[in-house]
Amino acid sequence: MTPFWRRSKETAKERLRLILIHDRIELSPGKMEELKDDLREVFKKHLNVKTEDFDISVSRKKDSMALEADIPLRDSR
């Protein structure tokens, strides 16, 4: 029996989930990277952001989608 992580259907499901998220929000993965870069710059202008750890992602809530941003800040103390 093939272990579950090597079954190609798991790969199919994972890829499909991501594809559908981007299709549904009408934003391609490449555009998402651009948005991320732009947002990073905006935050940098006002805050001391740990830019290397800055990340945004789309998640599926119950009936809607949400853009979630992880914006780690440097502590100056």
Added chain:
Amino acid sequence: MGKSIVITSGKGGVGKTTTTANIGMALAILGRSVVLIDADIGLRNLDVVMGLENRIVYDLVDVVEDRCRLDQALIKDKRYRNLMLLPAAQTRDKTAVNQEQITKLVEGLRDEFDYVLIDSPAGIEQGFKNAIAGAQEAVIVTTPEVSAVRDADRIIGMLEAEGLNDPNVIINRIRKDMVKRGDMMDIDDMIEILAIGLLGIVPDDEDIIVSTNKGEPIVLNNKSRTGEAFRNIARRIEGEEIPLDNNGREKFVQKIKRMIGIS
């Protein structure tokens, strides 16, 4: 008034036409009056799958452009006289008709038939929009592949935008052996991802090619399991509750119960 149902998919080659032919014929076998509309103008094929290609005189575009009466264009099936086909034009394209014309046509047919099934072309352009124009309900055909499910998802969104809410899905060409070894998405995976109702499951079956070679929809073969899957879909459309097993067939226990009349 009858019910109009569009059979669509987005992606081409997933089995829309075969599904339309088989559901139509299965409903006719159940005694319903059924008309099938081939809305794939320019790439007509429903006539071939039904084995009615030699009987075409007029087509859908001729009706819309008033070159003939509707009843002159309708081809009566030779096996079930309560089943009719309105063929697509082969020498025109999707722009030969518009949504208003199709809506009017479908409305007229609903007066005379229990079911109006519309076989949609692939794609999301004019031809698709024409095909869904007169439909009250939608059935989406997909296969257990990433590309087909992606397109199905897009189509669900577009149908909802047009007011066709709660479409149901038929999952075609399931291969039990591949599902078992984890190399094909199973029914639960796909329903979870698409988040819509399941109308039926149809196994991958080389007999479909044989039946298309002959122009005899597989529901005509009483021994075929694939035919049974389509017959069950027709009965679900009729409102019967038929539980699914993993091959899209009625559960054995259910079948026995139904046969002896306790379910």
